[in-house]
Amino acid sequence: MISLHSLTKHFGQQVAVDGLSLEIPAGQIVGLLGPNGAGKSTTLKMLTGMLEPTSGTAAICGHDLRSEPMEVKRKVGFVPDSGAVFESLTGLEYLEMIAALYGIPAGAARERIKQFLAFFDLGFDVLTDKLLGAYSKGMRRKVVITAALLHNPPVVFFDEPLDGLDANAAVGFKTLIQTLAREGRTIVYSSHVLDVVERVCDRVIIIDKGRVLVDGAPDELVKSHDAPSLERLFTRLTGGGDVEQRAEDFAKTFRA
Numbered sequence: 001m002i003s004l005h006s007l008t009k010h011f012g013q014q015v016a017v018d019g020l021s022l023e024i025p026a027g028q029i030v031g032l033l034g035p036n037g038a039g040k041s042t043t044l045k046m047l048t049g050m051l052e053p054t055s056g057t058a059a060i061c062g063h064d065l066r067s068e069p070m071e072v073k074r075k076v077g078f079v080p081d082s083g084a085v086f087e088s089l090t091g092l093e094y095l096e097m098i099a100a101l102y103g104i105p106a107g108a109a110r111e112r113i114k115q116f117l118a119f120f121d122l123g124f125d126v127l128t129d130k131l132l133g134a135y136s137k138g139m140r141r142k143v144v145i146t147a148a149l150l151h152n153p154p155v156v157f158f159d160e161p162l163d164g165l166d167a168n169a170a171v172g173f174k175t176l177i178q179t180l181a182r183e184g185r186t187i188v189y190s191s192h193v194l195d196v197v198e199r200v201c202d203r204v205i206i207i208d209k210g211r212v213l214v215d216g217a218p219d220e221l222v223k224s225h226d227a228p229s230l231e232r233l234f235t236r237l238t239g240g241g242d243v244e245q246r247a248e249d250f251a252k253t254f255r256a
């Protein structure tokens with residue numbers, strides 16, 4: 001469903017993504033993890049057509065990123081970590097604009113938007129009474145998630161999707177993505193919240209400096225590395241093994 005072939009991105013001298021090659025089949029929820037600056041967002045931006053690779057390529061549902069960029073965009077939904085939206089539109093104006101870009105008829109789009117509102121337990125007026133710039137962070141995130149899923153894409157990329165969602169919305173969201181995957185959609189989920197990743201994802205890929213460190217089912221990775229949890233495995237692999245000791249030592253420097 002998603003194939004990466006030596007996907008690479010340089011920013012000047014810096015190598016952000018270093019020859020990633022991966023196969024992700026339909027119906028899988030893949031957690032893409034890595035420390036700050038590892039290359040996660042850059043990878044997702046290339047896979048959604050927002051950044052051009054320096055070399056290598058990828059295919060989504062058989063469509064090549066470079067030669068069929070519009071087909072790729074039709075097949076993917078993306079919730080970026082920035083949560084950026086057009087702040088001078090209302091939520092409804094924004095979602096109707098997104099629906100029009102994907103060629104969804106106005107009536108069908110309105111019905112679908114109402115289903116998302118019901119899922120998030122929101123009234124229709126929240127989409128009409130304010131500009132997006134005045135929305136709370138969680139409300140904006142709900143609109144961005146709706147926008148990413150409105151055209152019913154077979155592949156969805158989430159970059160830190162729970163950021164700003166309240167506990168109820170987060171629980172509903174986790175169930176939603178697990179159900180979407182069971183129905184054959186492919187989900188790539190990038191997050192720093194490792195206990196959620198451990199519970200939700202079928203497969204975890206940890207990258208650092210743009211390269212894959214480990215790739216496998218979370219429980220198997222934890223077992224094969226003899227680690228107590230995914231969080232511990234992550235810190236061990238990414239140079240954070242002594243983080244607690246360093247935090248303790250640093251805290252002592254605050255003593256009067």
Ligand SMILES: Nc1ncnc2c1ncn2[C@@H]1O[C@H](COP(=O)(O)OP(=O)(O)OP(=O)(O)O)[C@@H](O)[C@H]1O
Pocket residue numbers: 011014015016034035036037038039040041042043
């Ligand atoms: N537009 C850009 N111009 C220059 N360098 C960039 C740009 N975008 C990303 N980088 C660099 O590429 C590297 C990878 O960044 P990226 O945002 O992909 O990391 P990340 O794994 O998503 O990190 P985080 O967990 O902090 O969000 C970083 O060193 C970053 O500074």
